[in-house]
Amino acid sequence: MKVAIAQINYHIGHFSSNEKKVLTAIEKAKKMKADLVVFAELSVSGYPPRDFLEFEDFIDRCMQSIKRIAEACNGIAAIIGGPSVNPEIKGKDLFNTAFFIVNGKVQSQIHKTLLPNYDIFDEYRYFEPNQDFHIVEFLGQKLAITICEDLWNIGDDLLYRVNPMDELMKFGPDLIINIAASPFHYEQAIDRKEKLKANVDKYQLPLFYVNHVGAQTELLFDGGSLVFNRFGKIVGELAYFDEDLQVFDTDQLDALPGIPQEQLTSKIELIHDALVMGIRNYFGKLGLKQAILGLSGGIDSAVTLVLAERALGKENVRAILLPSKFSSDHSIRDAEDLAKNLDIPYDIIPIEPGAAQVNEILQPYFKDLPFNIAEENIQARMRGLILMALSNKFGYILLNTSNKSEAAVGYGTLYGDMNGGLSVLGDVYKTEVFELARFINKEREIIPENTITKPPSAELRPDQKDSDSLPDYAILDKVLYAYIENRKGPKELIQMGFEEAIVNRILHLVNTNEYKRYQTPPILRVSRKAFGMGRRMPIVARYLAMDS
Amino acid sequence: MKVAIAQINYHIGHFSSNEKKVLTAIEKAKKMKADLVVFAELSVSGYPPRDFLEFEDFIDRCMQSIKRIAEACNGIAAIIGGPSVNPEIKGKDLFNTAFFIVNGKVQSQIHKTLLPNYDIFDEYRYFEPNQDFHIVEFLGQKLAITICEDLWNIGDDLLYRVNPMDELMKFGPDLIINIAASPFHYEQAIDRKEKLKANVDKYQLPLFYVNHVGAQTELLFDGGSLVFNRFGKIVGELAYFDEDLQVFDTDQLDALPGIPQEQLTSKIELIHDALVMGIRNYFGKLGLKQAILGLSGGIDSAVTLVLAERALGKENVRAILLPSKFSSDHSIRDAEDLAKNLDIPYDIIPIEPGAAQVNEILQPYFKDLPFNIAEENIQARMRGLILMALSNKFGYILLNTSNKSEAAVGYGTLYGDMNGGLSVLGDVYKTEVFELARFINKEREIIPENTITKPPSAELRPDQKDSDSLPDYAILDKVLYAYIENRKGPKELIQMGFEEAIVNRILHLVNTNEYKRYQTPPILRVSRKAFGMGRRMPIVARYLAMDS
Numbered sequence A, B: 001m002k003v004a005i006a007q008i009n010y011h012i013g014h015f016s017s018n019e020k021k022v023l024t025a026i027e028k029a030k031k032m033k034a035d036l037v038v039f040a041e042l043s044v045s046g047y048p049p050r051d052f053l054e055f056e057d058f059i060d061r062c063m064q065s066i067k068r069i070a071e072a073c074n075g076i077a078a079i080i081g082g083p084s085v086n087p088e089i090k091g092k093d094l095f096n097t098a099f100f101i102v103n104g105k106v107q108s109q110i111h112k113t114l115l116p117n118y119d120i121f122d123e124y125r126y127f128e129p130n131q132d133f134h135i136v137e138f139l140g141q142k143l144a145i146t147i148c149e150d151l152w153n154i155g156d157d158l159l160y161r162v163n164p165m166d167e168l169m170k171f172g173p174d175l176i177i178n179i180a181a182s183p184f185h186y187e188q189a190i191d192r193k194e195k196l197k198a199n200v201d202k203y204q205l206p207l208f209y210v211n212h213v214g215a216q217t218e219l220l221f222d223g224g225s226l227v228f229n230r231f232g233k234i235v236g237e238l239a240y241f242d243e244d245l246q247v248f249d250t251d252q253l254d255a256l257p258g259i260p261q262e263q264l265t266s267k268i269e270l271i272h273d274a275l276v277m278g279i280r281n282y283f284g285k286l287g288l289k290q291a292i293l294g295l296s297g298g299i300d301s302a303v304t305l306v307l308a309e310r311a312l313g314k315e316n317v318r319a320i321l322l323p324s325k326f327s328s329d330h331s332i333r334d335a336e337d338l339a340k341n342l343d344i345p346y347d348i349i350p351i352e353p354g355a356a357q358v359n360e361i362l363q364p365y366f367k368d369l370p371f372n373i374a375e376e377n378i379q380a381r382m383r384g385l386i387l388m389a390l391s392n393k394f395g396y397i398l399l400n401t402s403n404k405s406e407a408a409v410g411y412g413t414l415y416g417d418m419n420g421g422l423s424v425l426g427d428v429y430k431t432e433v434f435e436l437a438r439f440i441n442k443e444r445e446i447i448p449e450n451t452i453t454k455p456p457s458a459e460l461r462p463d464q465k466d467s468d469s470l471p472d473y474a475i476l477d478k479v480l481y482a483y484i485e486n487r488k489g490p491k492e493l494i495q496m497g498f499e500e501a502i503v504n505r506i507l508h509l510v511n512t513n514e515y516k517r518y519q520t521p522p523i524l525r526v527s528r529k530a531f532g533m534g535r536r537m538p539i540v541a542r543y544l545a546m547d548s
Helices: A015-031 A050-054 A056-071 A164-171 A188-203 A250-255 A267-286 A299-312 A329-342 A352-366 A373-394 A404-409 A430-440 A449-453 A473-485 A490-495 A500-512 A514-518 B015-031 B050-054 B056-071 B164-171 B188-203 B250-255 B267-286 B299-312 B329-342 B352-366 B373-394 B404-409 B430-440 B449-453 B473-485 B490-495 B500-512 B514-518
Strands: A002-007 A036-038 A077-085 A094-102 A105-111 A136-138 A141-147 A175-179 A207-210 A213-216 A219-222 A226-228 A234-237 A244-249 A291-294 A317-321 A346-348 A397-400 B002-007 B036-038 B077-085 B094-102 B105-111 B136-138 B141-147 B175-179 B207-210 B213-216 B219-222 B226-228 B234-237 B244-249 B291-294 B317-321 B346-348 B397-400
Touching: A002 A015, A002 A207, A015 A036, A015 A056, A015 A244, A050 A056, A056 A077, A056 A094, A056 A105, A056 B490, A077 A175, A094 A136, A094 A141, A105 A136, A105 A141, A141 A164, A164 A188, A175 A188, A188 A207, A188 A226, A213 A267, A219 A267, A234 A244, A244 A250, A267 A299, A267 A397, A267 A430, A291 A299, A291 A373, A299 A317, A299 A329, A299 A430, A299 A449, A317 A329, A317 A373, A329 A346, A329 A449, A352 A373, A352 B352, A352 B373, A373 A397, A373 B352, A373 B373, A404 A430, A404 A473, A404 A500, A430 A449, A430 A473, A473 A490, A473 A500, A490 A500, A490 B056, B002 B015, B002 B207, B015 B036, B015 B056, B015 B244, B050 B056, B056 B077, B056 B094, B056 B105, B077 B175, B094 B136, B094 B141, B105 B136, B105 B141, B141 B164, B164 B188, B175 B188, B188 B207, B188 B226, B213 B267, B219 B267, B234 B244, B244 B250, B267 B299, B267 B397, B267 B430, B291 B299, B291 B373, B299 B317, B299 B329, B299 B430, B299 B449, B317 B329, B317 B373, B329 B346, B329 B449, B352 B373, B373 B397, B404 B430, B404 B473, B404 B500, B430 B449, B430 B473, B473 B490, B473 B500, B490 B500
Parallel strands: A002 A036, A036 A077, A141 A175, A175 A207, A291 A317, A291 A397, A317 A346, B002 B036, B036 B077, B141 B175, B175 B207, B291 B317, B291 B397, B317 B346
Antiparallel strands: A002 A244, A077 A094, A094 A105, A136 A141, A207 A226, A213 A219, A226 A234, B002 B244, B077 B094, B094 B105, B136 B141, B207 B226, B213 B219, B226 B234
């Protein structure tokens, strides 16, 4: 049996586009003599459809898509993901379903058993877990069809009490098919291969794994669909960060050479590629082209500009330098050098006249109170105001340039430098931003060396340095990683060797700045634990806030 | 047996404060000769603790609190909610547990079976559902202890396959205790009484129901704990929107007179009281006192100001009038009249010098392009900038004054009038804001009549009216309610009698403005379906967007 894997970049709720892509892949698979073409989980709707699933109208459109796709399956079978209606009175209204299509009709529906409901996942919000196990026979082979998480309850830490493959093994299947929607983080490809291999090793069956590719706002899908033969060798691996369609003959899997897995792409290169795809798809799927950003001469806006240029093309990116009276000469020079290196047009718009005017308006109220955070923020907000005015006038989308370290400790101005339609680096710690800059410069100096080597500064008051207010990023980022990604509490952090005072101060900052992050733009997710939909915290709370 | 119901306003993660309140209630219940005192669900942590539950340190602190509370239970038993650790390898790490305490020790743990995971609820994210049913015996009575949702799987629409009370009935219980965390919306008290009565009617047992009270950022808890006798009569009803502790003798429940339920508080009065509590607790729990807001002369800021004054006291509210060159005379006069009626100090800070300066800065780029949304937004953002500067300088929290209709269709300026620490009216449709204004004015004219009767306007260009850009609010709000609260799709809306063109336009506006709502302040939730944590939508999607 020849099986085609169709790895597609879907668009949530864009039924006509998704359907067209699926139909094109069916035609292509037919031409390649495939007997069966396999699409990803919840393909017809795009993933994650979130609360659209609560609309009957949305479900109807999914079903109509499935019907039309089924009608196109002449001379080829297909497996495709979509929601289906639970016919029982008890339980939630929907299943997360794999539709098995033969001869133009849905012949069988396989529902997802294990519904991930952690981190960015909300599947138990919508779907009833499957309790009825069955396999599908096709061309003399018994297919164990599973959906994403169904294969993940293996290893030491078992999140669920049941294991769908254990149930399906009772029917003596010949191969496993897994249709998935497995969002990227920089360790996900490794995790995924381990989990899938554990299944192959346990059940001694070949495995076809079909993933999504492309960005859905903050969630990035890296593709990398896989085929394992029954000996646990990876014999098929589809493109990363791109659409792909490949055909594999089940009779030949055992004989195929394994694809070498040693030369893994580095973490920083993965993050780089994921962010470029994230920006490109954000704009592409919104039907927009052009980005604007404030270029400060610092490293965050420099890296963001390079990523935007790679995602959208230099003709679609506009850089604005917004110096204040506290901006150093080198900042302007560094920013100009970068724009010139990229051949990107830039404008210099000093904010001082605007900031001075606002200060004058407020003089009767501020009187001779000392310069403080209020005046610092006026500058950041004047920049935000000017950038948004240009955005509104010319239809640019403002890219936010804050990094994860700043977002964590609230080192940023709401309605100022925290503005933007999309946060590019909000899941990249400051120390990783430096690594990205080095990676970008690996062949030639694109980002000026001075931008990389000078001490980070917000330049909102004379001679300000980030290190005036924050611990060194080398320490800060380690504590943040342990707290945010690994959920270590204060005692564990101190046991790890961090100073108690620093630990308490950092955790206090993270927990009392939840209100700022609540209003942050969506953040492209590249780590295991990004701010946003996957990290849900109360705002008015008193946990690990110093005065509690 | 004498049972005390302790209805308390907890603070998420503020263990010392929560524990102190619980210990005080235990002492009080003892003095009132209670045999048993019952606290709400997840009392020790506050509800909802959200992802704090993923921190071992947080769970440890919960357990320490439970231990100390248990030690204080001499001569009185207690039931109190908190998380507990699942000792099994399979399944999620935690249970949502009712601890039954006798003689200073936890004698039994009852775990929650039905874990709500819809709307604002995420309980399956953290907790393993209970599968082990047992009752508790105390003073010769058998107690069926249940937790909130455990009693809600009754009636026509069954969300779950099991029903914990059906299991507990096998043990022949004498009464039902339900510890809850049931957030307010304006129909919730009625829903709750119906669900609880359905249980009493079905199982023919008396029922003690203990709820939270107070606000946790956007979630409001109205209290209203209840006691039903076995005939389905409400014989105890604790305070709404306030802490309360009352003792009931189980021997006397049958004889107690039913509390009349006819004179229900009106929807608008409920919303009013809930919003006042929401503002008060937001400030109180953050340890802050003073609010600032922009007073436009329009109805939204007028109602917000009155609610803030009632929540915080007039000495803690500052109103700023920020007229532009498009502001009408009556706007300023109406705003001044309101401030005077409330005896609240106000300042008039014209934004024209600031807006003009920004326009001048941008002149080289805008050249002679026509005045459009860019210039409109500059004004709204100049207001936001000035308000945030005052907020930063003097420590006020900016209250957001947007209503639900505007939030729905994106009629507001990001980083301008959408600024604020808390959105007071973001879950109140414009037509309901008018009702709130009439309610506020029912005894004397507080909000100037002209503010209520004049046509709504953003006053960002000459003679602008909301009706230039939006359908009449009377129609808009009906379509929005059907779409947002009742999830009707376009076909159903047209069948309901709304014009197709208007329906399509409104749904397009709602769905394409998700990006704005993503960056909105937290919204006090008063309806069944508020924007925020209970409504989770993709941003880059193409569902019901006109060009799809």
